[in-house]
Amino acid sequence: MLRPAAWQEAMPNDTGSDADRLKARGGASLRNFHRRLRALLLFLSLLIFLEILWTCSRSTPATRILKGGGGSELTNTYKQRVYIAALHYNDEELLRKHWIPSLLDLVQHWDPENVYVSITESGSWDGTKDALRDLDNELEKLGVERSIVVSNRTHEDEVTRKPAANETGWIQTPRGELEMRRIPFLAAQRNEAMKKIQQLASRTENPRVFDKILWLNDVIFKTDQVTALINTRHGDYAAVCSIDFSHPPEFYDSFATRDIKGQAPVTNFWPLFNAPESYKAVSTYSPVPVQSCWNGMVVFDAKPFYHEPTLQFRGIPDTLAAMHVEGSECCLIHVDNTLSKDKGVWLNPNVRVTYNEEANDVVNPEKGGWPTSSGKVQGIWRNRWAWWTGWPWRWYAERKVDRKLKAWELGEKAEGEALRNEPGRICLVDEMQILLANGWMHL
Template sequence: MTRARYYQALLAGAVIATVLLFLLAQVIRSHNRNGFAIFHGDLPPIPEFEPSDKPELHEPTINEPESEIQQTSTSNSVPSETPSKQWDDSWNDKNFWPNISKSAQTPASVSTGWTLPTNHISHTAVEKYVRSILDFENDSPPGFERVSCPSKIGSRYSLLRAQAAGSGQVQYFFALSLRQSTGIISRLMSSIIEAMRFLGPEHCAISIVEGRSDDGTYEILAALKMHVEAMGAQFFLTTSSIKPKAEGEDRIKRLSELRNKALEPLKVSAATGPINELAGMFSPDALIIFINDVGLCPEDILELVFQHVNQDAHMTCAFDWILDGTLFHDVWVSRSLVGNTFFEIPHDGSWSYSQDLFFDDPDGRRRFDEFQPFQVYSCWGGMAVLDAAPFAEGVVSFRSSKPGECLMGEPMLLAKDLYRRGRGKILAVPAVNLAYSDNEAVGTKDVRGYVHDHINVSKSKLDQEEIVSWQRAPPAMVKCLPTFDNPSWVEPT
């Protein structure tokens, strides 16, 4: 008799647990924010390892920015697997673009549409990464520690959403080139997707060039692509065999090729021809939001776009930092409005003056200290907003130096070409501060502050002191710096 009651109790408990799980699933499924679905449920099907594969766990390689400067920080992330075979070369230089003629489906009903090119990462690890990306508000998803971001977006940025509403076109085009990025991908992609949700996914597109990673970066992006498309945004995913740092390569030329490849959908949309599914996709005043492999928050993205639009700029940049926000990173490609590097680099190539930014540009220094935007000759800073039309029309593109031209980085050459075409409204925004790992981003936010620490994100208009008085002409001369110990001065255009 006692045993019968025991089994009856077990059965009743199982029934109650089943009902509770069902109700919980319905709550999660119906949950939404800003009117758009957040997919925390089952992932789309992802090919599993072959049964014979027995990968060993290890920490994925921490991504470093494409720079001569070596990073020393680390980042916590979900363990990946030791590669059991090399990248399949048949996946080189592939385009996985959305099928524009078909309506987006929810991830639960989407077929795979792709297969793993390698055994670099398991289904379980991919699932953890994607879940962390979609779970924006959680600063510490299981297995992840990432920079904390504000859970609410200020009303300051509502105008950006309103400007695109009803157009039926893409207004905001996110572009990235990523390789070995699992160390930063969780917060990076989570913040981008959250910004897209706010702006309206139907008015956003994202284009990523992935560069033969062996840490699972491609596999995570391929799984994430289906969720982004189910939101209503367009996701262009491309692989590339270009290796900018390979021996004998022209690094700037190769980096330029990767950036241009990320912008290829813009060029295709502007091309004339009998069949062009991308024709008319992008608004005539669409904006490019080019983002490096950085830790950032949605407010960083939105503030940079807000400044670009309201200042009527042609190029708008953030500030990127290393060593916990104490050392400005992109000094090689950045020049002030007097044509000099953001801090002085003497002939011995030392960085002993790195803390004295804008020492010979008093107005720039004042505005930098007050976290107000100001005009510069060139910049990048880990993220840049650009007018899309000149790129779509082929008026400008990323490039390397021509014969006889000073050796410069591709962002500086872009600024030079923009000035030549009367598009020299180039803006640096010191309220937006980024770093190249989550640990570094935490330190940078502690030292440099968040956007909302310096900006009233409830005010939808620029304060009078924020407004930049544009200088039409470039500086008389610009510092040429092929190497840090070999400076000279050249004409700006």
């Protein structure tokens, strides 16, 4: 059947109309997608903006040394007696430029009759010994009672000697050699610096008992920082630590730091932790509940160092260390401290000490706070990213140490060896650390 000419001529136009309609529908769909994408991006931008406001508004400016529990005032209301302890090794430049002037200022502020200074040095080949002798003379002028022990015995002397029969602190390493462990060596050094505390208490003439023990690393510190740290939570703690930096914004001492759940920092950037209670406290510049810390400067309640058995620094057993497991003496001391469960271990995020001037200028600026607003937001997202992406590695690392610990507990024991038990599980890591003539190393 023949179609009318008009109809035949209209068909191409109808076909074109269908194509136009399809094209129009496609354009409308694309425009709708773009609108939804813009709305989503706007919503995400709003969320990020609100998070920035929330993060910044909930944080106390870091330039304020903790109010109400941190103690910013340069006063010694209760005249607490403080035993100050330190180890030094090749620290001459920092000692002369920062550490010694700060210590002299501290003891004068705290009053010489309220402090005792105990310093142990060994193995230095720079001018550390001479710097400490100069400090000894200055403390003498101030009337400060003290014990400053310098030793000509070097690390090379230590690591090259033959250990005595049944002497601990040595292990057979993968290099096929009997080598000296770093942690027991440091623990012995710390115990040497602490031994005067009981001697002072038991002497018949002018016995002295201390309220707090202040450990100072080779850090840049100020008197107001020490005062703030001691006054954290109005002095109610088993131990409280500062936070330390060498290359900010990265935190330094993750080896000895464990959050309230016993986990190592999820990142080395603010706010450090994943445990909600610890995370929230860092974010609000409040005293942070942790299970362990050291971080350049730490204050202990002195009571456990007078009780029997006396609290001492230690390493893990050599038989466990030989399985490529290690734990810091600065972590194990909190595990062994009977006051830790009752009074808690705390970190004061407002007291920031450093190992060099450049780091100090960053984390203790003359103006403004630390971290900056952008640093806080970056830190939060670093924390989240590390938690999301790092959990398989953390899970594997934990299980690896658990397996080694279990194998050690069930392993063959030497004659007369007691039931194997290491209470410091939170401190254990998959490492082996040995002392060298010029320092130490991982194996």
